[in-house]
Amino acid sequence: MNRTIQLLQVQDQQxxxxxxxxxxxxxxxxxxxxxxxILEGSGQDDEYWYxxxxxRRSKLLLGDELYAIxxxxxxxxxxxxxxxxxxxxxxxxxxxxxxxxSALATAPWNRPIITKPPTDKGVGGKLVDFAVAxxxxxxxxxxxxxxxxxxxxxxxxxxRLGLLDCGPDPEAPDHLVYFETLRMDDL
Amino acid sequence: MTQSFPAKPKAAPNExxxxxxxxxxxxxxxxxxxxxxxxxxxGNSISGSFSTRDMALExxxxxxxxxxxxxxxxxxxxxxxxxxxxxxxxxxxVMPTSSQSLGSEPPPASTNVTAHVPTEAxxxxxxxxxxxxxSEAALKxxxxxxxxxxxxxxxxxxxxxxxxxWVLRSETQIYIAQAAGIEEAIAxxxxxxxxxxxxxxxxxxxxxxxxxxxxxxxxxxx
Numbered sequence: 001m002n003r004t005i006q007l008l009q010v011q012d013q014q015x016x017x018x019x020x021x022x023x024x025x026x027x028x029x030x031x032x033x034x035x036x037x038i039l040e041g042s043g044q045d046d047e048y049w050y051x052x053x054x055x056r057r058s059k060l061l062l063g064d065e066l067y068a069i070x071x072x073x074x075x076x077x078x079x080x081x082x083x084x085x086x087x088x089x090x091x092x093x094x095x096x097x098x099x100x101x102s103a104l105a106t107a108p109w110n111r112p113i114i115t116k117p118p119t120d121k122g123v124g125g126k127l128v129d130f131a132v133a134x135x136x137x138x139x140x141x142x143x144x145x146x147x148x149x150x151x152x153x154x155x156x157x158x159x160r161l162g163l164l165d166c167g168p169d170p171e172a173p174d175h176l177v178y179f180e181t182l183r184m185d186d187l
Numbered sequence: 188m189t190q191s192f193p194a195k196p197k198a199a200p201n202e203x204x205x206x207x208x209x210x211x212x213x214x215x216x217x218x219x220x221x222x223x224x225x226x227x228x229x230g231n232s233i234s235g236s237f238s239t240r241d242m243a244l245e246x247x248x249x250x251x252x253x254x255x256x257x258x259x260x261x262x263x264x265x266x267x268x269x270x271x272x273x274x275x276x277x278x279x280x281v282m283p284t285s286s287q288s289l290g291s292e293p294p295p296a297s298t299n300v301t302a303h304v305p306t307e308a309x310x311x312x313x314x315x316x317x318x319x320x321x322s323e324a325a326l327k328x329x330x331x332x333x334x335x336x337x338x339x340x341x342x343x344x345x346x347x348x349x350x351x352x353w354v355l356r357s358e359t360q361i362y363i364a365q366a367a368g369i370e371e372a373i374a375x376x377x378x379x380x381x382x383x384x385x386x387x388x389x390x391x392x393x394x395x396x397x398x399x400x401x402x403x404x405x406x407x408x409x
Contacts, residue, residue: 006209015209046224060281060320080226085246085274087267090395091351092368095267103226112221124223125212151222158215165391167400171272172227178396182369182389 003130007071007122016120018076020130023066028052030075030107038108045149046105054080054103061085064102067130069123077123079104081131083138086145090164090180098143098180099135101128113151124152125159132161132181143183147176244277244316246270252312256304257337262346269333269340276332277317280325300338309333343398351394352402355387361409362387 003020031051039047051066058064063084069077079101086100106123109115131144147169148156156163156179164182168175216223253266261269309330317326353372355362360383366372373387393402 006205008209008213015206044224046226049226057278057281061278085244085278087246087271089271090392091264094264101225105224105226106221110221118221121213121216121221122209124216125209128223129208129212146225147227149222149224149226152219152224155215155219155223156225158218160211160215164389166395167391167393167402168396170397170400171275176225176227 005069005126005130007069007076007120007126009120010117011119016071018069018071018120018123018126020067020069020126023055023068023078027068027070027075027078028055031078034074035105035108038114042108042114044108044111044114045151046103049103049105051078065134067127069126071120075107076110076120077104077106077127079127079131081134083134088143088145088180089178090166090182093143093183096143097138097140098145099131099138099140101131101144101146104128104146124155128159128161141183143181145178145180147172147178149176150174153177244274244313246274248316249273249312252308253304253337256308257341260341261344264345265340268345269336272336273329273333276336277329280321280328300334303337303341304334306330306334348398349394351392353392354390354402354404356390356408357383357385357387361390 001022005018005020006015007018008014009016028051035051041047055066058066058080061082063082065081065083067079067081068075080103082100082102086098088094088096088098104124104127107119109119110121110123112118128144132142135142135144144161144163146156146163153165157165162181162183163179166178166180169178172178249270250263250266253261253269257265310326313326313329313333317329350365350367352363352365353369355364355372355376360380362376362380362383364372364375366375369389369392372389376383376387390408391402391404393400
């Protein structure tokens with residue numbers, strides 16, 4: 001699966017093409033060799049994430065899938081989704097299937113807090129949009145769910161995808177805020 | 188309808204709509220200063236208790252089992268909540284974090300958490316699906332977690348929780364309504380505040396993930 005998407009190259013304000021694809025060893029290698037040294041000591045929430053480990057986990061647990069955004073041969077973003085094991089938590093749509101975003105991160109050079117100005121914008125949003133598209137493709141009617149990292153709450157609130165802020169999840173580590181698509185068409 | 192949830196997919200996007208969507212995504216990204224990450228913390232290595240093959244606990248089988256053993260006191264929403272948490276624990280066992288826990292205080296040692304479902308039956312259920320993938324020790328841990336989760340659910344069944352509390356915003360007002368669903372919440376606002384004719388936006392909801400949940404709102408929203 002290769003899907004052409006657009007990102008904004010910040011330096012010259014140009015819209016450029018990138019590829020959204022299933023994760024390969026090259027993407028995992030980029031995360032290890034290019035991302036991890038920059039993230040080390042950064043204090044970012046994903047400083048200790050280990051994408052190679054996530055990939056191994058995805059091979060163990062049915063329904064886990066990994067995707068990457070690649071631009072000019074370099075990995076710009078990574079996402080792991082669970083398309084099988086999670087269900088909706090909002091009462092009016094309880095038990096329905098959704099695509100749960102288990103992990104999502106952009107390359108450190110795309111984050112203003114680390115690299116100013118960042119290289120590309122739109123990576124995170126394109127990954128979330130793909131999760132929605134995957135949900136439609138699976139017959140889940142676009143429903144997604146995720147636990148947002150603390151700094152990213154504003155991002156998920158403004159995505160215009162109908163994600164409802166369900167507040168801090170008492171069962172999640174660090175009580176991360178849970179977001180889920182609120183489907184209005186069934187009500 | 189008076190809400191703002193444009194969650195419908197855009198059919199066959201052309202270059203114009205694709206560009207517009209990219210600008211929307213960038214606007215959202217800028218709102219969080221480029222921070223877009225999500226995901227629960229997982230450990231960095233696979234537990235040695237698991238083999239490297241596809242593994243899954245069948246949701247429907249688990250719920251049928253719960254229905255058979257707990258149907259007299261719990262209902263479908265409770266079984267869903269229990270199944271979700273057991274699946275989550277299974278994942279945590281595959282990649283343990285340094286601070287792995289149930290996410291809340293364990294019950295006192297004196298509490299008999301195993302009273303609700305026979306351990307042997309639970310073991311049989313898990314063994315039939317997971318035995319070839321994980322060790323005896325991992326199965327034992329999962330059974331122990333499951334007993335605690337079931338115990339919590341029996342003490343406070345989800346179907347007895349109060350209706351969620353919805354926080355809605357119009358152009359000039361914030362409304363807080365208790366209702367089972369969003370449509371009912373909007374209807375309550377309209378009935379009790381007939382002067383409100385504008386668009387209502389859902390800001391947040393409390394009481395979906397836990398009973399008696401405190402809602403926290405940034406002051407700049409008020």
